[in-house]
Amino acid sequence: MLTIREYKKAESLEEAYTLNQKKSNRVIGGMIWLKMETLNVGTAIDLSGLGLDTIEETETEFRIGAMASLRALELHEGLAAYTNGAMRESVRHIVGVQLRNLATVGGSLYSRFGFSDVLTMFLVLDAQVELYKGGIVPLSEYAERPKDRDILVRIIVPKKNAKFNYQSVRISQTDIPVLTCASVKDENGYRFAIGARPARAQIYAQPVDKTAEQMAEAVRAEIKTGSSLRGSAEYRRHLAGVLVRRAAHALDAE
Numbered sequence: 001m002l003t004i005r006e007y008k009k010a011e012s013l014e015e016a017y018t019l020n021q022k023k024s025n026r027v028i029g030g031m032i033w034l035k036m037e038t039l040n041v042g043t044a045i046d047l048s049g050l051g052l053d054t055i056e057e058t059e060t061e062f063r064i065g066a067m068a069s070l071r072a073l074e075l076h077e078g079l080a081a082y083t084n085g086a087m088r089e090s091v092r093h094i095v096g097v098q099l100r101n102l103a104t105v106g107g108s109l110y111s112r113f114g115f116s117d118v119l120t121m122f123l124v125l126d127a128q129v130e131l132y133k134g135g136i137v138p139l140s141e142y143a144e145r146p147k148d149r150d151i152l153v154r155i156i157v158p159k160k161n162a163k164f165n166y167q168s169v170r171i172s173q174t175d176i177p178v179l180t181c182a183s184v185k186d187e188n189g190y191r192f193a194i195g196a197r198p199a200r201a202q203i204y205a206q207p208v209d210k211t212a213e214q215m216a217e218a219v220r221a222e223i224k225t226g227s228s229l230r231g232s233a234e235y236r237r238h239l240a241g242v243l244v245r246r247a248a249h250a251l252d253a254e
């Protein structure tokens with residue numbers, strides 16, 4: 001059970017950061033994951049008064065506040081157009097609309113879950129995270145870091161001339177995924193972010209002159225998978241090939 005002694009609606013990022021330096025205190029996003037933990041929280045630090053729930057689109061990038069909900073990602077027309085629908089596809093299987101209305105992008109990326117559709121998708125978008133003290137760092141680097149006590153402020157997605165796709169395999173519609181695969185094709189070739197291996201998503205790059213079958217074979221040979229309740233390492237390796245082939249066909253289609 002989660003117990004919270006005190007609650008503070010932060011009035012500034014500095015206040016949130018300072019409170020968060022105390023080990024027993026916790027930032028709260030949508031609290032969807034936190035509330036399932038067995039944890040005694042001293043002060044729950046609420047970021048909801050800091051205007052971090054917006055998604056701004058400029059000519060060159062998207063700036064997504066850490067408190068933006070997964071539902072907001074799903075419904076944002078600019079993100080849908082830029083990602084060829086992949087952003088929507090990456091979140092639409094996550095439990096249900098009510099949960100996606102609460103769960104935040106900040107809580108999702110901070111948690112760096114192996115099964116995370118959100119992390120898989122943002123990795124392939126070449127996203128950066130803005131940390132209050134730590135500044136702007138590539139998400140690929142942030143994902144590998146141990147959790148610290150900085151505040152994730154926003155996620156920055158640069159706009160490029162690229163095409164995106166998202167695929168996942170789930171045993172049932174709203175379960176956590178057995179394997180995730182976000183992909184991009186641009187002038188540098190193809191990149192496939194594959195997550196729920198069951199470890200965290202990793203990028204597999206392939207040159208532009210390979211066929212879908214060759215890329216599937218190459219990723220199958222390279223990928224490191226493991227076994228869990230949802231599938232064996234061998235099954236995941238097989239699925240990785242299937243998803244890469246499907247993604248490559250989708251990226252090549254007009």
Ligand SMILES: Cc1cc2nc3c(=O)[nH]c(=O)nc-3n(C[C@H](O)[C@H](O)[C@H](O)COP(=O)(O)OP(=O)(O)OC[C@H]3O[C@@H](n4cnc5c(N)ncnc54)[C@H](O)[C@@H]3O)c2cc1C
Nearest residue numbers: 027029030031032033034104106107108116117118152176
């Ligand atoms: C039943 C269930 C099924 C799920 N299925 C999926 C799935 O299929 N695919 C998927 O991708 N995800 C899934 N999720 C995860 C979910 O999408 C969210 O990632 C998760 O709930 C965390 O988001 P939150 O906003 O609720 O974070 P919280 O639970 O509020 O916080 C999680 C952690 O992040 C920290 N935190 C929150 N915001 C910040 C911030 N701005 N800066 C620093 N630290 C912060 C908190 O202190 C805490 O440690 C599932 C969750 C549940 C409960």
